Amino acid sequence: MTAHILLVEDEIKLAKFVQMELSYEGYRLSVEHDGLAGLIAARELHPDLVILDWMLPGLSGLEVCRRLRIHGDKVPIILLTAKDDISDRVAGLDAGADDYVVKPFSVEELLARVRAHLRRTQDIDADLRQFADLKLNRRTREVYRGTRLVELTAKEFDLLEYLLAHPQEVITRDRILEKVWGYDFMGDSNIIEVYIRYLRLKLEANKEPRLIQTVRSVGYVLREKSEGVASN
Incomplete structure (x- = not known):
């Protein structure tokens, strides 16, 4: 079954670019442009992976990540951010993110990380059934x-x-x-x-x-x- 990815990114051009590249690789994409819409989509759509911008209107990506984890959602989350200090990386991981990609990034790097997290999830979930x-x-x-x-x-x-x-x-x-x-x-x-x-x-x-x-x-x-x- 094709993996379903939720992309939450408020930069429209970047969102369209990432959506196009991921779609070309065969993934199903849902796209939101603000934190609250992204949180609702993550809870209702149950995606296989979330790509989440840190700086979002409304709820920040960090807050979206925290709220998903507090409610027990274990979906892999990759944070996109221009913040590259060690303290920022620690904050992102402490909020529950699985990975951290610094802008500007190469699409090849993002795709490699998406594949790695989906592969890990598929290995773990071989014995799982969820609805x-x-x-x-x-x-x-x-x-x-x-x-x-x-x-x-x-x-x-x-x-x-x-x-x-x-x-x-x-x-x-x-x-x-x-x-x-x-x-x-x-x-x-x-x-x-x-x-x-x-x-x-x-x-x-x-x-x-x-x-x-x-x-x-x-x-x-x-x-x-x-x-x-x-x-x-």
Whole structure:
């Protein structure tokens, strides 16, 4: 899947240049030009990497970085800045940035750093499944809703893992029964509904938005919004 990069840069010409170069390399780009818009985009779009200018109107890049980290967002962040003092570098790293590129910079250097951080993230995330603020680690068998650890039984975990492997896809009950319970399952045909209810109770324990939606007479879909989809 093509990596999605969020670029937050208020210098329009520089933003267009970086956007063009990254797009040419095959990345998907979202671009914002002020700190608050960048913070909102990072929270709503869940990009694979953020390129963040230090000096932004509204919220500074440093403040955007701090707020993302405070809320547990581990997205790789590369700071762009004209500040090159050691104290500035330390401030950027202390705010939670993963890397620091000083202006003016060569596009080759920026691209190399983007590749390095995405590669590192992909290696770490090989066992991870994520959708919105829901994260599942197949290796440790841990599930988090935001920063909250969610305790699941083995079968609840297997069902959620299967749904997370097919986000936004409507999955029929027969397919879930086959893939999660197995071909030879001879138990109660309502077992899926029971386990979906268990999952919802645990994932929405703190009144979090519903992610597992019901598609009447068909099955279920992992989706943030439920327009036209029954949620019972």
